[in-house]
Amino acid sequence: MPELPEVETIKRDLQKTILGRKIIRVCVHNPAVIREPSPAVFEKSLKGLTIKNILRRGKLLILELSNGSFLTIHLKMTGQLVLSQKLGNPGGSENSRVAFQLSGGKTLNFNDQRLFGELRLVDAWKKMKFIQGLGPEPFDLTYGGFKDMLSKKKTRIKPLLMDQSFISGIGNIYAAEILFRAKINPDRSAQSLNEEEKKALYKEIREVLKSAIKHGGSSIDDYVRLSGKQGDYVKFHRVYGRQGQPCFVCNSIIKKITQGGRGTYFCPKCQR
DNA sequence: AATGGGACCTGCGCGC
DNA sequence: TGCGCGCAGGTCCCAT
Numbered sequence: 001m002p003e004l005p006e007v008e009t010i011k012r013d014l015q016k017t018i019l020g021r022k023i024i025r026v027c028v029h030n031p032a033v034i035r036e037p038s039p040a041v042f043e044k045s046l047k048g049l050t051i052k053n054i055l056r057r058g059k060l061l062i063l064e065l066s067n068g069s070f071l072t073i074h075l076k077m078t079g080q081l082v083l084s085q086k087l088g089n090p091g092g093s094e095n096s097r098v099a100f101q102l103s104g105g106k107t108l109n110f111n112d113q114r115l116f117g118e119l120r121l122v123d124a125w126k127k128m129k130f131i132q133g134l135g136p137e138p139f140d141l142t143y144g145g146f147k148d149m150l151s152k153k154k155t156r157i158k159p160l161l162m163d164q165s166f167i168s169g170i171g172n173i174y175a176a177e178i179l180f181r182a183k184i185n186p187d188r189s190a191q192s193l194n195e196e197e198k199k200a201l202y203k204e205i206r207e208v209l210k211s212a213i214k215h216g217g218s219s220i221d222d223y224v225r226l227s228g229k230q231g232d233y234v235k236f237h238r239v240y241g242r243q244g245q246p247c248f249v250c251n252s253i254i255k256k257i258t259q260g261g262r263g264t265y266f267c268p269k270c271q272r
Numbered sequence: 273a274a275t276g277g278g279a280c281c282t283g284c285g286c287g288c
Numbered sequence: 289t290g291c292g293c294g295c296a297g298g299t300c301c302c303a304t
Binding site for chain 1: 295296297298299
């Protein structure tokens, strides 16, 4: 599911709504999503703690708690965080897997149809293996640094943009949208890009992600914001999911190919 | 180093 | 109507 813009949107939604609230009770409806510690310890340890801060690193959400520990949430493909007035129904259509009952009468539900999602309660999030394997945040990168990173890579540019150890936060939707706007064919090798193309890629990474955050992310399938409402960025998509339809720029037919087992959408005329 | 495939799961849409 | 197949915003692990 969510890539950087969606996770950032949820982070900002959480900051506006649950900072300073206390966790009254935790109900684990499906223990599969609790990766550490055991579900019973997870429930017990969180009870009574206050939410002090909300952070994001790559596609990972991090909730800082009043005793110095951290609740980390990875939504993977179908995870959702939804704040509601009442407890989520574990058998309901929203697939509530964990419910956090908060002070002030609201409940934060972690929903996840496919159970790929991962919740962890840890002492030091920066030491997590997942975090240590992450490449730089897109907005922290300088153009010079990005250029150097690209020049060392022989791999194809689209899978590379999705490689979290190369740059963190970009997934399948935004890799496609960024490459379309930068006019780069997804099959090109990273080191084959010329200066102008590298500049365009750097610029579009920032602009596409920034715009997607501004519009609350892309609601394809399951993604919703904390309120349960959809993000509005899909209307700005130019290629993702548009195979067989005409390019908005040149009217050519948008193609779909497979790269690294993932669908890749692009305009064969605009992207060279 | 790079790439492909499968695994983890559930549910949807499609063709027959 | 029903069944089987392919597919899905992610990541990890193994084989070549």
